Amino acid sequence: MKKPVLILISFALLCVLVFLSACGKDTAENNPTAGLTKVAEGYAAGAAAKVELYTKETTLTSGYTRFYVALYDSVSGNRIDEAHISLTPMMDMGSMTHSAPYENPVSENAEKHLFPCSVTFIMSSMGGSWTLKLNVHNHLNNKEGSLTLPLTISEPVKSRQKSFTASHNGAKYFISLITPSAANSKVGINDFEIAIYKKASMMSWPADSSLTVSLTPEMPTMGHGSPNNVDPVHTGKGHYKGKVNFTMTGLWRLNLDFMSGGSVADTTQYFDVEF
Amino acid sequence: MKKIIPFLFILHSLTGRTQTGFSDSSRYIELKEVTVPVKNGSSRQQLVRFVRTGQAASLEDIMSRIPELNLLRRGSYGMEPSIRSLSSGQINVLIDGMRIHGACTDKMDPPTIYIEPVNLDRMEVQTGNHGFLHGSAIGGSINLAVASPSCHAVSKISGLFSSGYQSAAQAFYESLQLNYAGPRWSLLGSITGRKAAAYRSGGGDKVAFSQYEKINYSLSAIYQYNPQTRIKLDFIGDNGWNISYPALPMDVGYAAAGIASVSLEKENPLKKITRWRVKAYANQVRHYMDDTHRPNVPMHMDMPGKSQTAGLYSDGEIRLNSRQQIRFTADLSLTYLKASMTMYQTGQLPMYMLTWPDNRKDQAGAGASWQWQADSNWSLRATARIDLVNYTLRSQEAKDHISILGFPDAARSGFLKNISFGATRRISPVLKTNASIGWAERMPTASEYYGFYLFNAQDGYDYIGNPDLRPEQSLLGELNMTVQGKKAEFKLGGFYQYIRRYIMGRINTSYSSMTIGANGVKTWEALPYAILTGIEASLVWKPVDEVSLISTLRYTYGKTNKGEALPMIAPLKNLSALRYQPGRVFLQAETEQASRQQRYSLAYGEDATAAYTLLHVRSGYSFSLWQKKTDLQAGIENILDKKYHEHTDWGNIPRPGRNFYMQLLMRF
Numbered sequence: 006m007k008k009p010v011l012i013l014i015s016f017a018l019l020c021v022l023v024f025l026s027a028c029g030k031d032t033a034e035n036n037p038t039a040g041l042t043k044v045a046e047g048y049a050a051g052a053a054a055k056v057e058l059y060t061k062e063t064t065l066t067s068g069y070t071r072f073y074v075a076l077y078d079s080v081s082g083n084r085i086d087e088a089h090i091s092l093t094p095m096m097d098m099g100s101m102t103h104s105a106p107y108e109n110p111v112s113e114n115a116e117k118h119l120f121p122c123s124v125t126f127i128m129s130s131m132g133g134s135w136t137l138k139l140n141v142h143n144h145l146n147n148k149e150g151s152l153t154l155p156l157t158i159s160e161p162v163k164s165r166q167k168s169f170t171a172s173h174n175g176a177k178y179f180i181s182l183i184t185p186s187a188a189n190s191k192v193g194i195n196d197f198e199i200a201i202y203k204k205a206s207m208m209s210w211p212a213d214s215s216l217t218v219s220l221t222p223e224m225p226t227m228g229h230g231s232p233n234n235v236d237p238v239h240t241g242k243g244h245y246k247g248k249v250n251f252t253m254t255g256l257w258r259l260n261l262d263f264m265s266g267g268s269v270a271d272t273t274q275y276f277d278v279e280f
Numbered sequence: 281m282k283k284i285i286p287f288l289f290i291l292h293s294l295t296g297r298t299q300t301g302f303s304d305s306s307r308y309i310e311l312k313e314v315t316v317p318v319k320n321g322s323s324r325q326q327l328v329r330f331v332r333t334g335q336a337a338s339l340e341d342i343m344s345r346i347p348e349l350n351l352l353r354r355g356s357y358g359m360e361p362s363i364r365s366l367s368s369g370q371i372n373v374l375i376d377g378m379r380i381h382g383a384c385t386d387k388m389d390p391p392t393i394y395i396e397p398v399n400l401d402r403m404e405v406q407t408g409n410h411g412f413l414h415g416s417a418i419g420g421s422i423n424l425a426v427a428s429p430s431c432h433a434v435s436k437i438s439g440l441f442s443s444g445y446q447s448a449a450q451a452f453y454e455s456l457q458l459n460y461a462g463p464r465w466s467l468l469g470s471i472t473g474r475k476a477a478a479y480r481s482g483g484g485d486k487v488a489f490s491q492y493e494k495i496n497y498s499l500s501a502i503y504q505y506n507p508q509t510r511i512k513l514d515f516i517g518d519n520g521w522n523i524s525y526p527a528l529p530m531d532v533g534y535a536a537a538g539i540a541s542v543s544l545e546k547e548n549p550l551k552k553i554t555r556w557r558v559k560a561y562a563n564q565v566r567h568y569m570d571d572t573h574r575p576n577v578p579m580h581m582d583m584p585g586k587s588q589t590a591g592l593y594s595d596g597e598i599r600l601n602s603r604q605q606i607r608f609t610a611d612l613s614l615t616y617l618k619a620s621m622t623m624y625q626t627g628q629l630p631m632y633m634l635t636w637p638d639n640r641k642d643q644a645g646a647g648a649s650w651q652w653q654a655d656s657n658w659s660l661r662a663t664a665r666i667d668l669v670n671y672t673l674r675s676q677e678a679k680d681h682i683s684i685l686g687f688p689d690a691a692r693s694g695f696l697k698n699i700s701f702g703a704t705r706r707i708s709p710v711l712k713t714n715a716s717i718g719w720a721e722r723m724p725t726a727s728e729y730y731g732f733y734l735f736n737a738q739d740g741y742d743y744i745g746n747p748d749l750r751p752e753q754s755l756l757g758e759l760n761m762t763v764q765g766k767k768a769e770f771k772l773g774g775f776y777q778y779i780r781r782y783i784m785g786r787i788n789t790s791y792s793s794m795t796i797g798a799n800g801v802k803t804w805e806a807l808p809y810a811i812l813t814g815i816e817a818s819l820v821w822k823p824v825d826e827v828s829l830i831s832t833l834r835y836t837y838g839k840t841n842k843g844e845a846l847p848m849i850a851p852l853k854n855l856s857a858l859r860y861q862p863g864r865v866f867l868q869a870e871t872e873q874a875s876r877q878q879r880y881s882l883a884y885g886e887d888a889t890a891a892y893t894l895l896h897v898r899s900g901y902s903f904s905l906w907q908k909k910t911d912l913q914a915g916i917e918n919i920l921d922k923k924y925h926e927h928t929d930w931g932n933i934p935r936p937g938r939n940f941y942m943q944l945l946m947r948f
């Protein structure tokens with residue numbers, strides 16, 4: 006009469022073991038930087054923090070670039086999930102320097118141990134050298150420090166970054182294609198997102214929400230467009246979201262017209278996507 | 281294009297088959313050698329003898345001679361049948377009761393191309409009010425009943441060899457059929473090859489891109505379990521290549537079809553269920569369309585397609601008593617379709633899209649037709665059928681395509697109801713009339729629901745599917761009259777059909793055409809209604825035993841709710857044949873006439889079609905070779921070498937000019 010009980014218990018134990026080992030595996034797979042590429046790292050000395058910089062892409066190219074910052078205590082190696090990070094991108098062209106549009110992490114609390122932020126590299130490293138300065142205020146020890154990381158920005162196969170001088174006010178606008186990309190495009194309805202920045206000075210590149218955008222995709226090789234696209238509208242911080250429909254694979258040109266109220270800002274810009 | 285024509289077509293009505301006196305617009309075109317005893321010399325029964333022809337003719341030739349049928353022609357191959365100007369999803373085209381869907385988005389491959397007349401037992405054309413028994417359709421049915429092995433053959437092994445040639449397309453036709461008749465098992469196998477070069481049209485010009493080559497093979501086996509029960513296995517294979525369509529911008533590099541079925545058949549005239557059959561079947565069609573060989577193509581394009589159908593059906597007949605009988609059917613089928621297009625531009629990634637986003641149509645239906653011979657003067661018939669149809673897109677990729685059109689959820693289902701009543705009255709020994717009325721519905725096709733930029737070469741528009749379509753509905757009234765004399769039979773019929781939610785392409789200016797050079801985009805939309813009305817008449821006259829005359833006349837008038845002409849409607853047409861057969865030799869003269877068609881659909885890219893008159897002569901000689909009957913036939917079609925085209929021919933491509941043909945049929 007005892008044997009069945011023993012078997013049952015050992016079976017239950019086995020189940021628990023399997024469950025635990027599966028759980029362990031799960032946490033290993035829950036590595037927050039899985040699938041991301043580390044593009045730079047260093048120490049923010051004053052904040053006693055190690056800084057690691059990640060992106061989804063394997064190489065950095067000019068245009069809107071989303072970064073994921075991971076912070077570690079420089080002594081214990083433990084993750085720092087509460088910090089205040091601010092960015093300063095800088096381009097040194099020898100004769101002059103200028104900054105670029107950027108987005109600091111929205112929260113001082115990490116999102117899955119990472120602090121998402123962005124920099125829009127308005128040109129590649131062909132014309133000079135890019136650096137990204139991160140100022141870190143470590144909320145765990147209330148210390149502050151910074152570091153500057155050099156970055157190499159190459160030119161993408163299809164440009165994701167355009168600029169124009171608006172005809173209605175003479176200001177210079179910088180347009181970045183965030184999505185779709187060759188990697189995430191499909192035949193069907195695709196999310197469309199751009200970010201618009203205005204150049205206020207060499208050091209100030211604020212997000213712009215004053216323009217209205219209309220989107221007209223076409224296949225330049227065939228001369229046709231696609232139906233039922235949704236013009237991008239401003240959703241905050243210079244980001245405009247809409248929908249672009251691809252009726253087939255191949256090379257698509259996403260024509261963009263920009264209006265400011267009733268007057269034309271620019272009608273010459275486009276992004277090419279080939280998938 | 282006309283192939284070798286049967287030396288006389290026959291219009292053999294249902295009345296002759298069931299002998300119950302029902303007279304309506306169904307036709308059973310017997311194509312095998314029929315051994316109906318010639319009894320009392322009535323014109324119809326005498327004419328049954330003429331049926332034993334046609335093995336060397338193509339099915340399209342036979343169809344073109346049936347008054348209710350028209351052929352939509354895009355090339356000399358793959359003409360699409362239409363019944364009283366309704367086609368495609370509006371009619372059922374079945375092979376031995378099986379559903380089969382073409383794999384071509386451009387309708388290059390109607391199911392009729394898979395049946396060689398040598399494999400055909402009979403063609404059942406059911407127009408009008410009883411044409412939906414085997415599938416919800418508003419325009420009727422064509423069923424191609426496939427030949428069975430002959431179990432009672434005199435010799436164990438028998439066969440038929442036929443060979444033909446025709447000059448206009450320098451076309452060759454070779455066919456071999458072998459029959460084995462054993463005590464339990466019997467087998468029938470056939471192989472047929474056709475090869476046609478680009479044909480010469482009237483006046484002598486070659487019509488480029490009109491050639492084709494194909495091979496068709498079939499095997500049928502019967503196991504006779506007991507005198508009433510048999511098991512039947514059927515396979516038909518068909519491979520075509522180098523097929524060109526002068527009216528289309530694309531050709532077919534390769535097309536293949538495989539059609540297989542197994543059935544159990546029971547027949548016992550003494551039982552209540554006199555005939556019963558259950559059949560399981562599957563078929564697959566592959567179609568590779570491209571424009572590699574066309575000149576001046578801006579961009580090379582491949583358009584492969586695939587269709588797969590599996591189904592199960594059962595049908596039979598119940599004799600309630602000597603005066604009442606019921607034909608019933610129950611069936612279900614699954615049809616999967618997928619077609620894509622890839623275009624190539626050097627230096628760029630290929631451009632790929634689904635033209636038929638992969639989809640499946642599931643269908644289940646049941647129907648019955650009740651016939652009652654009330655007394656010697658009255659007979660009644662009622663037919664009803666219901667169908668449940670469900671369409672689904674089968675992949676995320678397909679759903680993504682259709683979501684562009686504004687349909688995130690494009691699965692559709694329908695419940696279709698069909699019902700009809702008919703009455704036949706014998707007014708006098710020579711005069712019979714028949715009247716019927718019916719309601720029928722049909723589901724939109726996969727192209728009409730989900731077609732994705734399908735180019736129509738006739739009107740030059742890209743067509744876009746519309747999942748918002750609802751079933752097309754039809755109310756049809758029909759009147760027929762038969763005068764049956766001792767030496768002549770005259771039939772006259774008229775019909776009036778009101779089609780609600782008639783599905784037609786409408787220009788959609790908010791879309792830009794995909795095909796380079798297209799005029800724009802059309803979306804399938806439902807007109808509030810359309811009207812089709814017409815008359816059909818036929819005369820069979822046999823003044824003396826050696827001479828017979830057949831003449832058919834048809835006219836159809838179609839209009840939209842706005843009074844505009846419907847597309848693809850043939851004008852007034854007459855076909856007449858006079859045959860003289862003193863003995864082993866026969867001579868036949870034929871005329872084929874069509875009036876000018878001035879009512880045409882401008883919206884569908886049509887124009888007026890000129891009238892024409894054609895003259896054909898045919899001759900034949902039968903003799904015994906090794907104690908078997910051998911036939912030698914020869915003739916000239918379009919003797920006047922008239923350059924002409926029919927109104928239902930796409931692109932006004934001229935038809936073949938003067939064509940000399942000969943054929944040999946040897947039995948052994």
Ligand SMILES: [Cu+2]
Pocket residue numbers: 384385386387388530532567569
């Ligand atoms: Cu095709």
